[in-house]
Amino acid sequence: MSVFGKIRFVIKGDNISRLLKLIFDENITCAGLSENSGTLTGQCSLKDSYPLERACIDLDLEYEFQEDKSLVSAVRWLWGRKGILVGALVGTLLVTFLSNTVLKINVIGGDEKLAEDIVDFLETKGVTYGSFMPQLDFFDLEISMKQELDQVAWVGMYDTGGTLNVDVVPATETPNVSQHRLPSDLVAARDGQIVRAEVYGGQLAVPVGSGVHKGQLLVSGEVKLSEDKTVFRRSVGKIYAEYTDKAVFECPFVSERKIVDEQEAFKQKYLSFFSLDIPLFTSSPSDELYQTDEHISKLSFLGMKLPVGIKTVNCTPYEFRPVRYTRKQATAEVYKLKSNYETNLLSDCEIKDSEEHLTVDETGVKLTVSYTVVSDIALEKEILLK
Amino acid sequence: MNSMVEKIRKMFYMNSCISVLDNKQVLVENCKSLLECNEILVRIVAAGYIVEVWGRGLTTNNYSSGSVMVKGEIQSVSVTKRGERK
Known part of the structure; x- marks a missing residue:
């Protein structure tokens, strides 16, 4: 198959001699020229076939051209079928695009939870399905993953086609260790009267029945063993105090x-x-x-x-x-709010008593409740030692 | 006068050059026109001469201007001065 195309021609007529002269004069390159009984056969390039055809027309000769397969004729054939060209082009672009795009993130090593965490982490770093693979800085991602994910001991990243492989060595789980080992006191989280005390560590600093202010020392971590020997311990315990808590619930008539x-x-x-x-x-x-x-x-x-x-x-x-409420509906609504408050916020407390005060004006219903509750008010506070 | 013309032709490489390769190919360079080319005879007008190539299954190629290559089974090549042909 030639590159630029070749024509086989058969020319018939009486003026073959003149045609030969024309071929020679016009420098039409021909090969395999042979005349037999007024028929000239031969070959020429596709480019030279045009002046040859013109010469045949000028000399009133019958001609028949047959084009051999060539790269040019193949391109011409393809040009007439643009769908194939477009399909091939789109296919090439698609293959190029997909082979440089993250289609799958494959986490090697670790469990499903770790794999999910890694995929989520990569997403926060802008690496997700569809990311352009050559733009990813694997070294930077590996370092940040090791720094930010505690459950990862070592990580290596590489790509194979459209798959982003994350090779992980999970960190060995450490046993749960109590973080509260420093000596501490227990102080009051709010004002109240101590009604009960359960001290497991430390020394009770206030007697049961006494009133305390917010921030007052309840259990001391500084334990005096003798006159010249003092040790510091972590204070552990529950100090129950009785105090009042006031809550207001409102429901406007129009809301x-x-x-x-x-x-x-x-x-x-x-x-x-x-x-x-x-x-x-x-x-x-x-x-x-x-x-x-x-x-x-x-x-x-x-x-x-x-x-x-x-x-x-x-x-x-x-x-x-x-929504417009009647007085009855608004009252029911505030009691519903009260019930929710007690269920959600006072669930850890023991409600000793409650005093309700319901007021109704032209805007809505207002319920003020004063709770007398008993709950643990001890709050741990570290002792700072020199 | 004729020898003078011959000398000038030789000086400017205007003579025809005919190369014969076995009985398969004849190359005629510096020719002017192709008069005839059938399976047994190819007639070429060269500078001052008419070259006749006789044979069997002859084909003619003109790959470059002013030259003709005759391929086939060559039997004879005759050179006749133009105007002196009988």
Whole structure:
């Protein structure tokens, strides 16, 4: 197969001699010229076929040109089939792109939890599915991973095609060691009257029944063994004190409330391509507020999850509407708030007594509750030694 | 006068050069035109002469201007002065 193309020609007519002269005069390069019974056969280059054709027309000769396979004819054939060219180009670009893109993060060594932590860590450093592999600084990532992830003892990173391999040696788990070994006191976290004391370490500094102020020493870590011998210990114990706690609960007659419209809920689908989300819908949602819930189902190939999938977003519209309460409803609402407060914030306390004061004005209902509670008020405070 | 013309031709390399390779190929350089080229006879107009190549299965190639290569089974090459042909 020639590069620039070759033509085999058969020319018939009476003016073959004149044609030969023309071939010679116009420097048309021919090969294999042979005349037989008024028929001239031969070969010439594709470039020289044009003046030869013109000469044949001028001399009124019958001619038949047959083009041999060549690189030029192959390119011309391909040019007529642009789809193949575009497909080959797109394929080449796609292969080049995908072989330089993080398609999979493969963590070697460690358990699933560590693998998840490493993937999350890499994401914070901007390394995620679709990242451009040559831009990643593996050395820098390895150092920062070793510094910031305690569960990693050693890490090595390398790439094989579109897979980013993270070779990890997990750190050996250290036994739980108490961090509270320094000598300490127990001080009062708030004002109150001591009703009960359970001291496991240290020396009780206040008698049961006495009142204490916030910050007052309750249990001392400085224990005097004899007149000239003092040791410092960690104070451990529970000092229960009785104190009053005041809480105010309000419910205005008119207030805004979040109303979720479940019936108007709809789904929006996106084509998730690496970190890109391409909408698969045409209508744009209105300016309403939505609470959303996302779910991605990724395509998998031979058990490997690809960074391509369908992302489904469940949108539920909601709005804040003014709600008007009656006095009865508002009262019920404040008692509900009170109940929540006791359940969530006073669950560790023993409520001895509570005094309620309900006031109603034109704006709403206000409930003031004074609790008398008993709870542990001891707060550990380290002793600073020279 | 003729010897003078011959000398000038020789001086400026205007003579035709005919190279014969076995009985397979004849190369005629410094020729002017191709008069005939069939399977048994190729006639070439060279400088002042007409070169006739006789043979079997002859084909002609002109890869460069002013030269002709005849390929095939060469039987004879005759050179006739132009205007003296019988």
